[in-house]
Amino acid sequence: MEKIKIAITGGIGSGKSVICKRLGRRGIQVYDCDDAAKRLMRTDVQLQKDLQQLVGEEVFVDGVLQKPVLATYLLGSEAHQKAVGDIVHPAVARDFLASDYSWMESAILFESGFDKRLDFDIIVCVTAPLELRIQRVMERDGITREKTLDWMNRQFPQEEVRARSNYELVSGRDDIEEQIDRMLEDMKRKYKISI
Secondary structure: OOOOOEEEEOOOOOOHHHHHHHHHHOOOOEEEHHHHHHHHHHHOHHHHHHHHHHHOHHHEEOOEEOHHHHHHHHHHOHHHHHHHHHHHHHHHHHHHHHOOOOEEEOOOOOOOOHHHHHOOOEEEEEEOOHHHHHHHHHHHHOOOHHHHHHHHHOOOOHHHHHHOOOEEEEOOOOOHHHHHHHHHHHHHHHHOOOO
16 A cells, blocks of 8 residues: 655744654654655765756865865756756655655745655644744854744745645644644544554
8 A cells, every 4th residue: 555645834933843753752653854855865876977067176175075066066056956956856755765664844835746756645834923034044053143044935935835745834833742632543543544
């Protein structure tokens, strides 16, 4: 039987990582796209060759990713970002499908096309009030409000992500544990899955 696929998404500073940790305490392990992409760039020889063809041989030195080289290329244009994504995202999707995970966390689920590439059964969006998100990112990354807003504006608006999702979890509220429990109960009932 094909495994059910559940995605967790939400904009920067929405609280996805905290939600994933809380799910982990309930025995639900979540595949982290960012970690996977970093791991695959270190270990996937074909991915490394494809990136070298695109960016240049110097993007890897002795198999080690040269982050400044990749960052410079990515900042070059939106076309560059898309070209790198077109190499990395399919590799991450293949890795997820080959894994034992049913749950995936992706900040750019819709922007990256993961939602279509992996045809998720259920999409959960994590949201938070805008000011709380801004505060979290500024504190976490030590960046200005302007830089934080710039990052946020590069992602889909929270309302659009919410509209495309089956469930919403609002982080920063006292009832977050109850929200998660209600969602999991509803999933069991509606989708006949054991969690």
